[in-house]
Amino acid sequence: MRKPDRSLSWIDDHTRELINLSDQIWAYAELGLHETRSAKDQEDYLRQNGFDIESGVAGMPTAFVATWGSGRPVIGLLGEFDALPGCSNDTLPERKEIIPEGPGHACGHNLLGVAALGAAIAAKEELIARGLNATVKYYGCPAEENFAGKAYMAKEGYFNDLDACLTWHAAATNTVRGGSSLAVNMVNFHFHGRTAHAAGAPHHGRSALDAVEIMNVGVNYLREHVLDSVRMHYVITNGGRQPNVVPAEATVWYYIRAPRRQDVDEVYARVIKCAEGAAHMTETTLDIEFLAAMNEVLPNEVLSDVLYEALQVVGPPQFTDDDVVFAAEITKTFPAGQRESILRQERLPKEVADKVLNDTILPRPTDRPGGKGSTDVGDVSWVTPTSSLSTACYALGTAGHSWQIAAQSGMGIGHAGMIAATRTMATATVHLIENPSVVEKAKKEYFEVSGGTGYKSGIPTGVNPPLHIHDPNKKRA
Numbered sequence: 001m002r003k004p005d006r007s008l009s010w011i012d013d014h015t016r017e018l019i020n021l022s023d024q025i026w027a028y029a030e031l032g033l034h035e036t037r038s039a040k041d042q043e044d045y046l047r048q049n050g051f052d053i054e055s056g057v058a059g060m061p062t063a064f065v066a067t068w069g070s071g072r073p074v075i076g077l078l079g080e081f082d083a084l085p086g087c088s089n090d091t092l093p094e095r096k097e098i099i100p101e102g103p104g105h106a107c108g109h110n111l112l113g114v115a116a117l118g119a120a121i122a123a124k125e126e127l128i129a130r131g132l133n134a135t136v137k138y139y140g141c142p143a144e145e146n147f148a149g150k151a152y153m154a155k156e157g158y159f160n161d162l163d164a165c166l167t168w169h170a171a172a173t174n175t176v177r178g179g180s181s182l183a184v185n186m187v188n189f190h191f192h193g194r195t196a197h198a199a200g201a202p203h204h205g206r207s208a209l210d211a212v213e214i215m216n217v218g219v220n221y222l223r224e225h226v227l228d229s230v231r232m233h234y235v236i237t238n239g240g241r242q243p244n245v246v247p248a249e250a251t252v253w254y255y256i257r258a259p260r261r262q263d264v265d266e267v268y269a270r271v272i273k274c275a276e277g278a279a280h281m282t283e284t285t286l287d288i289e290f291l292a293a294m295n296e297v298l299p300n301e302v303l304s305d306v307l308y309e310a311l312q313v314v315g316p317p318q319f320t321d322d323d324v325v326f327a328a329e330i331t332k333t334f335p336a337g338q339r340e341s342i343l344r345q346e347r348l349p350k351e352v353a354d355k356v357l358n359d360t361i362l363p364r365p366t367d368r369p370g371g372k373g374s375t376d377v378g379d380v381s382w383v384t385p386t387s388s389l390s391t392a393c394y395a396l397g398t399a400g401h402s403w404q405i406a407a408q409s410g411m412g413i414g415h416a417g418m419i420a421a422t423r424t425m426a427t428a429t430v431h432l433i434e435n436p437s438v439v440e441k442a443k444k445e446y447f448e449v450s451g452g453t454g455y456k457s458g459i460p461t462g463v464n465p466p467l468h469i470h471d472p473n474k475k476r477a
Contacts, residue, residue, distance in 0.1 A: 001309045004430040006129040007122040008314070011422050018118045018422065019415050021045060026110040026410040029083040029103040031470040032143030035062045038081040038110075039140050042117055046138060049121045058156040060465050063149055064140040065158060066117075068124045071133040073439045075429050076159060076384070077120045078167035078377065079113030080144045085470075089403040091411040093329035097403075104406035107145065108170030108393050111409055111418040115168060119425035126430045134433040137162070141376070143465070146186065148292035150376035152465050154383050155457040162384040163439050164303060164432055167377055168421045170405075170414065171390035172398055173346065174316045175362040177371075178304035178387065182231065182257040183264045183296040184374040185458065188289040189215060189275045193282065195248040205246030209239050211282040212250045218274035219254075226267055231257040231372075253291075257374055261295050261458055291466045293458030295378040297371070298450055302442040303387035308364055310428035316361050317392055317416035327356040327395035327413060330404050339397030348396070357413065358392040373400075382455040385442035389424060393417030 011018075025038045039062040043053050051066040062081075087106035090096045098104075105111075120138040127134060139158070142149040159165065191212055196205030219232055226232075234254045240247030256271055258264045272288065279286040331339060343353045352358060380386050393416075394408040408414050432439050 001313050001427065001431050003313055004126040004427055007126040007426040007430055008423055010122045010125040011118060011419065011426065014118070015419055018114050018419070022110050022114040022415070022418060023410060025081050025114065026105050029088065029105055031085060031103055032082040032146045032149070033060060033062060033465055033467050034470055034472055035081045035142050038062070039064060039142070042079070042081065042113060042140055046117060046121070050124065051138065057158055058152045058465070060142050060149060060152060062140070062142040063153060066120070066138040066140070067135065069127060069133065069135040071135060073163035073433060073436055074135040074137065074161055075432055076137045076139060076162040076165040077116040077425060077429065078139050078141055078150065078165060078380065079116040080109040080141050081113040082109055082143050082145050084145055084401055087401065087403055087406045089406040091407055093326055093407065094333065095403055104403065105409045106401045106403060106406040108405060108409040108414060109144065111170050111393055111414050112168065113140065115418045115421040116425060118422040119429060122422065122426035123429040127433065132433055136429065144376055147466055147469070148186070148294045148376040148379070151292060151294055151379040151457060151459060154379040154455060155459055159380050159383040164442050165380055165384050165386040166303065166307065166425050166428055167386070167388045168425060169388060169390050170393035170409065170417060172392055172394055172396045173348070173358045173362050174311065174360065174391050174420070176304050176308040176311065176364055176387070176389045178299050178301060178364065179371055180259070180299055181297040181371040181378055182259060182374045183261045183294060183378065183458065184255055184257040185264055185268050185293045186291040187254050187256070188251055188291060189254065190249070190251045190287040190289060191279060191284045192287070193246070193248045193284040196246045198244045198246050202246060206283045207246050208250035208284050209247040211278045211284045212236055212239065212252045214281055215252065215275045215278035218277060219271055222270060222274060227258060227263060229259050230263065230267055231255070232267070232271065259296060261456070264458065290460055290463050291469070294374045294376045295382055295458055297375065297378040298381040298386070298446070300381070300385045300387050300442055300445055302438065302445050303385055304364070306428050306431060306438060307387055307389045307424065310431065311361055311389055311424045314420065314423040314427055316359050317420040319357050319359055319416050320412055323412045323416065324357060326411065330407065331356055331395050331397060333404060334397055334399070338399060342397045342399070353396065356395050358396060379455070379457065382450065385446040389421065391417040391421045391424070
């Protein structure tokens with residue numbers, strides 16, 4: 001694989017711009033489906049660099065598609081920019097919220113979107129310099145953390161014209177795993193009862209909170225009778241207002257995960273029975289609000305090999321001495337045993353685990369273990385050949401969705417990992433355009449692994465993105 005000189009020189013020349021854009025999105029820290037300023041800043045930057053923008057796609061104001069070029073192959077690059085609630089933190093190796101209980105980029109999505117965006121522009125520059133015809137698309141994808149923006153985009157056909165698609169994610173290591181993920185349904189169960197004085201006339205009340213609690217008990221017993229790999233977790237988002245009033249309204253928000261879409265569908269049907277039984281037992285009524293769904297990732301070894309070779313060509317992140325010092329300090333904030341537990345799970349060699357930052361490229365794992373989390377990249381992977389890499393953007397042993405990731409995502413460690421990812425994806429994109437036979441091999445593998453069934457969304461017909469949740473303009477009663 002050759003280095004795309006013009007692409008890499010463009011990234012070198014615009015590194016500071018990309019970092020500034022990432023830091024701006026980090027400072028916004030906007031929640032899913034409401035990343036208004038984050039999406040606009042990305043759209044503006046892409047427009048300034050010659051891309052045509054289609055905004056507000058698939059019923060989501062912050063979803064967009066940026067396109068440059070014409071002809072085939074059509075290569076897509078996926079970006080995200082949503083933050084997580086309750087993870088606000090300054091760029092310090094200590095717990096210091098910027099906004100008390102506010103959102104923060106505790107999964108590094110400020111880095112994720114900008115790196116993919118930068119790779120798309122850099123690939124464009126290479127194609128212009130060499131007179132190559134192809135189409136490059138960058139997808140601004142909202143709400144990966146909670147409402148599956150890519151799944152809604154896939155359902156509406158926005159990835160159908162792609163020949164291949166690449167993405168990445170911030171991590172503690174530099175590698176290409178090529179494994180799968182868990183499919184998931186995200187659902188609100190709303191119970192409706194009747195208020196009464198909880199002490200003076202409790203017999204007149206019908207407690208919606210009781211229904212929620214009984215449902216949760218049923219689901220917790222259900223755990224004995226599902227696959228070991230099934231995950232079911234919930235939060236009670238509305239449990240009433242005060243103890244002396246029988247709650248007439250209560251809501252529990254569930255994630256139901258499993259290795260395959262079929263597994264999720266089967267378990268979800270049983271969870272519904274738990275909810276219906278709870279409503280019957282408490283003489284309440286039930287409304288089910290389906291929020292979103294993600295399919296499991298369909299791996300593609302051909303594209304994973306391309307990304308891994310590209311990562312080897314451009315090299316790992318270049319950390320400074322200050323970055324190493326910061327990583328060592330933030331490691332001291334980890335709970336006892338966390339770092340060791342995570343490193344055991346990662347099965348890292350001792351020479352890597354002994355460092356605070358991964359500044360080398362790890363070999364591709366011989367097995368392809370399935371991920372424990374879920375991602376809407378899975379839906380894209382069932383539409384077109386797709387693969388993802390990771391680069392080191394935080395210290396080894398950092399827990400996912402933590403304030404420590406938020407802190408590192410806004411400073412030099414995250415910046416270095418982001419630029420390495422930008423260079424890798426630009427190199428891989430140009431390689432695919434230069435070598436259409438590789439694209440055809442990836443497509444052949446996709447059809448073989450998928451069984452020719454094509455993409456089937458887990459989102460029921462008529463369900464729309466839940467824009468009302470996390471709406472900053474909506475005050476909670």
